[in-house]
Amino acid sequence: MTEEIKVNEKEVVVPGETLATGMGFLPSKGTYREGDNIIAARLGMVHVDRKVIKIIPLSGIYQPKAGDVIIAKIIDVLMSGWKLETNTAYPAMMSMKDATSEYIAKGADLRRYFDVDEYVVAKITNVTTQNLIDLTMRGPGLRKLRGGRVIKVNSNKVPRIIGKHGSMISMVKNATDCKIIVGQNGLVWVDGEPDKEKIAVDTIKKIEEESHVSGLTDLIKSHLEKVTGKKLEITEKGE
Amino acid sequence: MAYKKRFDGRGFDETRPIETKVGIIKKADGSAMFKIGNTVAYAAVYGPRELHPRFLQNPVKGLLRVHYNMMPFSGHGERVRPGTSRRGKEISMVTEKALIPVLDLAEFPNAVVDVFIELPQTDAGTRCAGITAASMALADAGLNMKDLVAAVAVGRVDDQIVVDLTYDEEAYEDGTVADIPVAVLPNSGKVTLLQMDGELKREDLKKALEKAQKTAKDIYEVQKKALKERFKAKEVPK
Structure with a gap:
């Protein structure tokens, strides 16, 4: 044969x-x-x-996967945990134990820890066959997001926005002095001074739109240098 | 009097000129346009996303929800009354049934995939154009699919078996007409939609379906090209 x-x-x-x-x-x-x-x-x-x-x-909405770090929004506070929106068709759950290392007394008001409409950076620990998602906030860099803004990008473009070993995103961070967190689910949190924040958001949208261009890192570098007037260095050239 | 030459001059086995493009609706998760002659269909796919109302949720399989809509001034003559009609509901339903066999609904339990088909300009063959566009849009939305679905209308005008009827042919007055919309999975040849309007001999139906199979394969090639085209541009350096 x-x-x-x-x-x-x-x-x-x-x-x-x-x-x-x-x-x-x-x-x-x-x-x-x-x-x-x-x-x-x-x-x-x-x-x-x-x-x-x-x-x-190459296309389609975000498929949750254990181990991914995502940005999620609290949509409900339950008996012993929180329900979060994940930019998928399914909500995520985070139990009290996974949410914080602090001691939470029995009967405490959970909204004091995470309130509805707040955003968090969390890690997916498990995805069930029913596509239900379990989140944890125990781990380095996992926290509540205060201030800033959250934008939506195509989740298939996330690797391009981050770049090889984070080269692309760290360049944007250096140029704009913004704090940026890219969630694997296509939500990006940007926090900085208003004008710089705008530059960062526009640049991320530009990367998303032109993700197919080869030599994108150089293109974005010259774009950022032009709008910020800062001299930049590429940490590691990613393609 | 026999039907010797088609009104628009093309061959009896020929479709009208086809134009198609994938990814034209930016905010949709998947989208496609399929134009065949003067019939234009746009399909937008959203999801899988949360299903409301909740009583429709099914914990073992997801739902495919199709909405077919002909725009008010899209047709011949009279303005089409806007909003859902009895006809629109039926076509939405048969479109769903034509598409479900290629999808794996168990993949998104409790959720829904919404498909919106809009027809800004029509000249017969709208459900076929809609199904063809919707299958491309579903592929563009990154859903798992066994195959694409290609649909075309075949039929008989007077004594001739024809492919892809126009409105004028459906309304042919000097003889009887049969109109058969067919949806085919091009790789396996399975049929997922088969309807008929008019009257037809058994042998003629066989002949017509053979032609539908062949035409569906041609349409599949067009679909394939359009889907690949969407990502081809990405390799070209600026």
Whole structure:
């Protein structure tokens, strides 16, 4: 029997397209097997790792994954925890134990710790089969967000906004003196002086829009230098 | 009198010129435009997102909700009364049923995927254009799909089996007409929508469906190209 890959690495494929024939290949995320063929089950980019074929998403809403650090909004205060909005179709839960290392007395008013409409940086600990999300705020950098503003970006562009080892985002931080946190779920928190905050937000939108451009780091660097009049250095050139 | 030549001069097996584009509605999670002749369909997909009203929530599978709408001055002659009509409701329902077989609803329990199909200009074949656009929009929204769905109307005008009827052909007066909208999964050839208006012999139906299969494959190629086009531009350096 012939075994053959029908597509190239990094090629964009559409649902229903045959990716490979033969039992020598294994279908992974975003693909399925029908008879001898491996077929694309979603729109995305092909990634072949020896015998395993998977599809990397290029579009669509955020898919929660354990270990991701996200920005979430408190939408309800429950008996012994909080309910949060995660920019997905499903709410997240955070229990009292996971929320703070402080001692919370029995019957205490939980709104004193986190009130409705407040934003937090939290880490996903678990995603159930029903897509329910468990969050924790125990860990470095996980905290309540005070001041600033939260903007929405396409969650598929988040890696581009962060850059290789955070090169892109640290450049924006240095140029604008803003505090910025990028959540994997596509929410970005920006806090700084009003005019600089605007520059940071515009720059993030620019990165999102032009994420396909090669040499984006240089483009953003010159853009930031122009609007802030600051000389910048790229920490690590990411592509 | 026989129907020898089509009103717009194309071949009996030919569709009207097709134009299509993916990702045209910025705020939607997925979107597509599908234009076939003078029929234009826009589809926008939102979700999976929280489902309201809550009593519709199903803990074992998600919901696909389609809304089909013809705009007031889109058709021939009379203004279409705005808002949901009995016809619009039916077409929304058959569109849902045409799309569900390729989706995996179990993937988003308790949630909904909303599909809005708008038709600013129409010249017959709107449900097919809507389904075709919606399937591209669903793919663009990053949902898991077994296949795309390609739909086309086939039928008979007088004694001729034709593909992709126009409004004038549906209203042909010198003989009888049959209009059959068909939705096909192009890779497996399975049919997810089959309706008929008019009268037709058994052999003619067979012939018409064969033509629908072939045309669906052609439409799939167009869909494929449009979806790839959306991400192709990204590799070009500025």
